[in-house]
Amino acid sequence: MAGIKIAGVSKIYAGGVKAVNSVSIDIADGEFIVLVGPSGCGKSTLLRMIAGLEGISDGEVSIGGRVVNRMEPAERDIAMVFQNYALYPHMTVYQNLAYGLRNRGTPKAEIDARVAEAARMLEITQYLERKPRALSGGQRQRVAMGRAIVRKPAAFLFDEPLSNLDAKLRVSMRGEIKRLQRRLGTTSIYVTHDQLEAMTLADRLVVLNGGRIEQIGSPLEVYHAPASTFVASFIGSPAMNLVSGELHGNRLAIGPAVIELGAQAPASGPVTVGIRAEDLRLARDGEAALPLNVDYVEELGAQRLVHGQVGDQMLTVALSPAIAIGEQLSLAIDPARLHFFAVDGGRRIGEGSVPAHASAPVAQPV
Amino acid sequence: MPVLLSFVRQTPGRLMETKKTTFDSRLLPYLLLAPQLFITLVFFIWPAAQAVKSSFEREDPFGLSTAFVGLLHYQRLFEDPNYIDALLRTAVFAVSVTALSMVLGLAFAAAVDRLVRTGRVYTTLLVWPYAVAPVVAGVLWWFLFNSTTGLMPFFLEKVGIHWDHDLNGTQAMILIIIAAAWKQVSYNFLFFLAGLQSVPQSLMEAAAIDGSGPVKRFFTISLPLLSPTTFFLFIINVNYTMFDTFPIVDATTVGGPAQATTTLVYKVYQDGYLGLNLGSSSAQSVLLMMIVMVLTFVQFRYVERRVQY
Amino acid sequence: MVENRPFLTFLTHAFLILGFAVVALPVYVAIIASTHDIATLMSGPVPLLPGSHLIENYSMILTSASAANGLPNYSHMALNSLIMAVAITVGKISISILSAFAIVYFRFPFRQLAFWIIFVTLMLPVEVRIMPTYKIVADLGMLNSWAGLTIPLIASATATFLFRQFFMTVPDEMLEAARVDGAGPMKFFRDILLPLSRTNIGALCVILFIYGWVQYLWPLLVTTDPGYYTLMMGMKRMVTVQDGVIQWQLVMAGSVLAMLPPILIVIFMQRLFIRGLTETEK
Numbered sequence: 017m018a019g020i021k022i023a024g025v026s027k028i029y030a031g032g033v034k035a036v037n038s039v040s041i042d043i044a045d046g047e048f049i050v051l052v053g054p055s056g057c058g059k060s061t062l063l064r065m066i067a068g069l070e071g072i073s074d075g076e077v078s079i080g081g082r083v084v085n086r087m088e089p090a091e092r093d094i095a096m097v098f099q100n101y102a103l104y105p106h107m108t109v110y111q112n113l114a115y116g117l118r119n120r121g122t123p124k125a126e127i128d129a130r131v132a133e134a135a136r137m138l139e140i141t142q143y144l145e146r147k148p149r150a151l152s153g154g155q156r157q158r159v160a161m162g163r164a165i166v167r168k169p170a171a172f173l174f175d176e177p178l179s180n181l182d183a184k185l186r187v188s189m190r191g192e193i194k195r196l197q198r199r200l201g202t203t204s205i206y207v208t209h210d211q212l213e214a215m216t217l218a219d220r221l222v223v224l225n226g227g228r229i230e231q232i233g234s235p236l237e238v239y240h241a242p243a244s245t246f247v248a249s250f251i252g253s254p255a256m257n258l259v260s261g262e263l264h265g266n267r268l269a270i271g272p273a274v275i276e277l278g279a280q281a282p283a284s285g286p287v288t289v290g291i292r293a294e295d296l297r298l299a300r301d302g303e304a305a306l307p308l309n310v311d312y313v314e315e316l317g318a319q320r321l322v323h324g325q326v327g328d329q330m331l332t333v334a335l336s337p338a339i340a341i342g343e344q345l346s347l348a349i350d351p352a353r354l355h356f357f358a359v360d361g362g363r364r365i366g367e368g369s370v371p372a373h374a375s376a377p378v379a380q381p382v
Numbered sequence: 383m384p385v386l387l388s389f390v391r392q393t394p395g396r397l398m399e400t401k402k403t404t405f406d407s408r409l410l411p412y413l414l415l416a417p418q419l420f421i422t423l424v425f426f427i428w429p430a431a432q433a434v435k436s437s438f439e440r441e442d443p444f445g446l447s448t449a450f451v452g453l454l455h456y457q458r459l460f461e462d463p464n465y466i467d468a469l470l471r472t473a474v475f476a477v478s479v480t481a482l483s484m485v486l487g488l489a490f491a492a493a494v495d496r497l498v499r500t501g502r503v504y505t506t507l508l509v510w511p512y513a514v515a516p517v518v519a520g521v522l523w524w525f526l527f528n529s530t531t532g533l534m535p536f537f538l539e540k541v542g543i544h545w546d547h548d549l550n551g552t553q554a555m556i557l558i559i560i561a562a563a564w565k566q567v568s569y570n571f572l573f574f575l576a577g578l579q580s581v582p583q584s585l586m587e588a589a590a591i592d593g594s595g596p597v598k599r600f601f602t603i604s605l606p607l608l609s610p611t612t613f614f615l616f617i618i619n620v621n622y623t624m625f626d627t628f629p630i631v632d633a634t635t636v637g638g639p640a641q642a643t644t645t646l647v648y649k650v651y652q653d654g655y656l657g658l659n660l661g662s663s664s665a666q667s668v669l670l671m672m673i674v675m676v677l678t679f680v681q682f683r684y685v686e687r688r689v690q691y
Numbered sequence: 692m693v694e695n696r697p698f699l700t701f702l703t704h705a706f707l708i709l710g711f712a713v714v715a716l717p718v719y720v721a722i723i724a725s726t727h728d729i730a731t732l733m734s735g736p737v738p739l740l741p742g743s744h745l746i747e748n749y750s751m752i753l754t755s756a757s758a759a760n761g762l763p764n765y766s767h768m769a770l771n772s773l774i775m776a777v778a779i780t781v782g783k784i785s786i787s788i789l790s791a792f793a794i795v796y797f798r799f800p801f802r803q804l805a806f807w808i809i810f811v812t813l814m815l816p817v818e819v820r821i822m823p824t825y826k827i828v829a830d831l832g833m834l835n836s837w838a839g840l841t842i843p844l845i846a847s848a849t850a851t852f853l854f855r856q857f858f859m860t861v862p863d864e865m866l867e868a869a870r871v872d873g874a875g876p877m878k879f880f881r882d883i884l885l886p887l888s889r890t891n892i893g894a895l896c897v898i899l900f901i902y903g904w905v906q907y908l909w910p911l912l913v914t915t916d917p918g919y920y921t922l923m924m925g926m927k928r929m930v931t932v933q934d935g936v937i938q939w940q941l942v943m944a945g946s947v948l949a950m951l952p953p954i955l956i957v958i959f960m961q962r963l964f965i966r967g968l969t970e971t972e973k
Binding site for chain 2: 720733735789794812813814816821822825827847863866907908911923927931943950956957964969
């Protein structure tokens with residue numbers, strides 16, 4: 017077991033395209049890190065560089081204190097779980113699990129013991145003699161995990177391991193991965209484009225965009241204090257409302273409405289205002305309010321999402337289904353729950369902003 | 383072998399791809415390629431280069447010295463009515479065999495494609511001629527048309543046709559066309575059948591709902607969709623007829639009577655191996671190589687066009 | 692699709708049965724002719740029903756060296772054909788799968804050149820380079836030898852590219868998983884790629900065995916020693932009788948035996964055969 021240090025790592029392809037741009041992350045021993053971002057953000061490339069499947073153009077990756085830049089994947093003491101499982105179709109489940117150990121010359125008795133242990137842990141013992149073809153998607157996924165576990169590596173690398181499963185199975189496997197990782201305490205790096213998966217699994221999230229790190233932080237930090245409009249719109253569902261407004265002294269103007277901040281604004285002039293849908297509520301009589309013209313309502317059961325317009329800007333509000341809704345709503349918000357971002361570049365303004373290169377691990381796994 | 387050109391249905395660009403991730407090893411890939419490259423260089427490239435070289439040279443009668451003669455051999459070939467005849471004859475042969483075997487192959491495929499349960503049985507009944515050696519195919523048909531023992535001349539005589547392929551050049555040509563086409567029908571049949579079976583069922587259903595019957599559907603939907611297969615088979619068949627039918631000719635008509643079945647390949651063999659006329663034979667070889675190159679090139683061009691649309 | 696057109700279905704069956712009858716005719720006649728004696732055959736058109744000389748004709752061709760013009764007997768030639776077909780099949784598959792592995796799974800200087808050298812073999816069938824190839828084989832002292840009969844035929848662009856095509860469809864993650872599992876190139880090839888290629892190798896075996904079995908021109912060029920004659924050579928020698936009559940009953944018996952092995956392979960391995968011929972195209 018070991019920590020992983022990623023220092024100024026870049027991937028530059030022939031032609032000068034930078035898929036990963038000077039990324040640094042310090043990962044503590046036993047930590048569960050999720051790399052999240054839209055497709056093409058460089059998250060998979062970064063993971064594959066850590067695995068040794070792609071060359072590192074610049075910077076350094078060390079695992080357990082050893083610089084691994086020039087090492088073969090097999091020498092890096094990592095195990096990887098692939099999106100399409102990559103099980104060897106002509107080998108039985110047992111042989112699939114044992115292959116990596118056999119290649120390392122592990123004694124037969126120990127291979128048997130380790131495979132049996134991993135199979136028990138993943139509840140695939142009764143499938144050991146089957147070929148992958150004869151397994152369901154979820155079972156294949158478990159075998160892929162088992163192949164990583166038997167090796168007892170310093171780190172697990174997951175490359176979108178759940179995206180080939182149907183929605184229901186994905187949720188249960190997600191829980192299982194988290195549980196297993198806790199139990200084994202193995203440092204893990206997990207790549208996904210699904211922000212919900214990222215939020216639920218991570219000790220710390222690394223939000224990537226265009227090959228750069230937008231923000232590193234615990235799921236709640238990233239949710240409550242997104243470092244940029246990109247993170248704000250990427251993390252959370254429904255996405256955070258981003259509207260343009262203007263700050264003057266201790267007041268914020270959004271279209272026709274004016275909100276008293278109750279304190280000096282962190283900036284002055286035009287800003288992008290971030291508002292979580294669930295932070296809005298119906299205004300009480302006489303309270304300063306945002307007038308919302310309702311377009312349509314999405315019923316989600318536990319809550320309802322009301323989509324409408326403030327002035328000419330789109331806004332989504334999450335309300336309790338108990339509240340009656342007319343053509344127009346008056347909305348209020350606790351000023352402390354407003355997020356401000358620079359119009360130019362979209363970086364967060366004011367307190368609560370987290371520096372993009374927070375390098376100290378924030379959360380330790382239990 | 384007709385299968386020889388088949389892979390070129392891919393574009394050359396795609397043929398050059400590697401995997402995204404590759405192994406790093408300096409020596410190993412060369413070792414892996416060595417046997418293939420060695421054989422290719424020694425038995426393919428070097429002889430081909432020799433053929434090109436000697437097509438520009440003349441050896442003295444004792445084989446002691448050679449002299450550069452430029453395009454003399456080529457010039458003589460094109461002035462030689464025998465060679466021009468062989469060229470035209472080969473064209474007739476190739477087109478006839480291709481047309482005959484493709485039409486029959488398509489007809490069989492269309493028929494089998496209609497049948498759901500018995501289709502496999504008929505497929506088995508129709509594919510095996512592919513496995514018959516050309517030389518055996520030639521001998522079988524030769525025997526069937528043999529003027530003393532054969533069945534066919536006996537029946538043809540009854541309808542007033544006197545058959546003797548040992549004397550009548552046209553009849554000899556018909557004989558080798560039939561033998562060559564017979565062997566090739568199964569190949570075309572299999573490809574047309576695969577093509578027909580890959581026509582989406584939904585398309586057929588839509589056409590049926592639009593009110594077209596099975597025959598109309600075949601001509602208005604299946605056949606147009608088969609055009610890539612048809613073109614591919616055309617090239618393959620021309621290639622087959624030119625190069626793989628040598629045993630049929632050699633075991634039956636031996637190029638006769640009176641050169642009536644001497645194809646270009648047979649002439650290279652006669653002039654070179656039997657007649658020891660190295661220069662002329664080499665020039666003929668070079669011309670044949672150019673024909674194969676054109677066939678390959680046409681196929682590639684066509685594939686690229688198809689990718690665009 | 693529900694479509695009931697009994698007359699069209701009847702026509703379809705009638706057409707296919709007629710077609711099969713025409714396609715099978717020469718083989719039927721050959722089988723019939725191989726059961727008669729030469730006198731019956733020479734006295735007019737071949738009878739349509741079997742005669743009584745089946746055992747005599749076949750035992751003659753199988754055992755007698757003097758069936759025609761000092762040829763070795765059928766069994767000897769059949770063995771030669773088998774050796775040649777198997778050697779060509781094994782040789783072609785071995786060197787092609789290795790070349791394809793190198794071309795797909797490695798990047799190295801002169802890869803393009805190697806690729807084109809292999810490609811060029813497509814444009815150079817034996818038929819267009821008869822003399823110079825004969826000459827090089829003669830210079831290397833390989834006339835009348837198994838090496839001369841087989842080695843020049845085992846270079847194969849087709850097989851190489853068929854394997855290449857298949858390797859390209861193997862998911863990249865297979866290689867990556869194997870690398871993470873500590874497998875080097877040859878271990879990956881042996882443990883993963885080779886077992887995955889089983890069906891393709893099988894399909895190619897069928898096609899290449901037939902290819903090797905029916906070889907004609909090449910053995911004609913490089914073997915003069917009857918000890919190396921294959922069945923195809925035997926056919927040629929049996930029908931080129933300088934004086935006297937062709938022993939048609941023996942020629943037909945020989946034809947039947949010569950075509951039997953590949954036909955049986957095609958019929959009993961039909962799925963592999965069709966796959967080898969058509970599916971590897973895509």
